[in-house]
Amino acid sequence: MILKNCNSCIIYEPDSESEILLKARVRCMEDKITLHFEDENGLSEHTDRLRIDFCDSQIGYIKTFSELEVRKNSDPYILEPWIADCKILETIEILQRQQELRVRMAKEVGFMSENHGRFTGTVQNISVGGFYLTTNKHLGVGDHVEFEYSFMKKPQEVQASILRETVIKDGYFGYGCQFANLPKGAERDIRQFVYRQQLNKMS
The missing domain is CATH 2.40.10.220 (predicted glycosyltransferase like domains)
Known part of the structure; x- marks a missing residue:
C-alpha cells in the first residue's frame, strides 16, 4: 500500500492493539515509508507484525500490521535520534473521510x-x-x-x-x-x- 499524504502514526505495544508504545513522524517517498521518533522504547532492530495506525489526509485513518527495521539516525539534517524503515504487511481497516472515525x-x-x-x-x-x-x-x-x-x-x-x-x-x-x-x-x-x-x- 502507498500512503498519499501521511505525516504521523501511532505504534502500539507488541501483542497489543490498544496500548500505545510511541508516536512517530512519517515520511513517504513513493512506496518507501520511514518513521522518525525520539525514543525507540525497547523496539528491537527488526520487529514483525506491529499494530501501526497511519493518519493520511487523503486516504483516511489506516489501521495496519507492519514490520519495522529500526536504526540510529546518522543524518544530521533529521532531528529525531531514531529511524525505522516501515513495510505495511496487512491493511486491517481504512476509515475513510473520518465517517467512521470517532x-x-x-x-x-x-x-x-x-x-x-x-x-x-x-x-x-x-x-x-x-x-x-x-x-x-x-x-x-x-x-x-x-x-x-x-x-x-x-x-x-x-x-x-x-x-x-x-x-x-x-x-x-x-x-x-x-x-x-x-x-x-x-x-x-x-x-x-x-x-x-x-x-x-x-x-
Whole structure:
C-alpha cells in the first residue's frame, strides 16, 4: 500500500492493539515509508507484525500490521535520534473521510428536546455520523435533541435522533445519537473537528 499524504502514526505495544508504545513522524517517498521518533522504547532492530495506525489526509485513518527495521539516525539534517524503515504487511481497516472515525470530546452541552425541554448532558465522543451523550435526563429512543456548539469558529446548531439507550447507573443514562439534517457548514466543521482531534492524539 502507498500512503498519499501521511505525516504521523501511532505504534502500539507488541501483542497489543490498544496500548500505545510511541508516536512517530512519517515520511513517504513513493512506496518507501520511514518513521522518525525520539525514543525507540525497547523496539528491537527488526520487529514483525506491529499494530501501526497511519493518519493520511487523503486516504483516511489506516489501521495496519507492519514490520519495522529500526536504526540510529546518522543524518544530521533529521532531528529525531531514531529511524525505522516501515513495510505495511496487512491493511486491517481504512476509515475513510473520518465517517467512521470517532474521537473523544467529553464536553458538557446544553440540549433542547421537544418532548423533554431543556437539559444538560455530556457529549462523550463524536463522529461525522453522530455522538454518544450521557445525562441524568431520561430520554427515549426515537426522541430528537438539538444543541449549539462551536466545533471550529462559528457556532453550529445541530439536531440528532436517539438510536439506542443504555442505563449507566440509577438516574444516569447514555444515548447513541445520529445526526439528522446536518447543514453543510455544520457537517464540514464536525468533519474538521474530528480530524483535528485525531491529529492532536497522534502529535
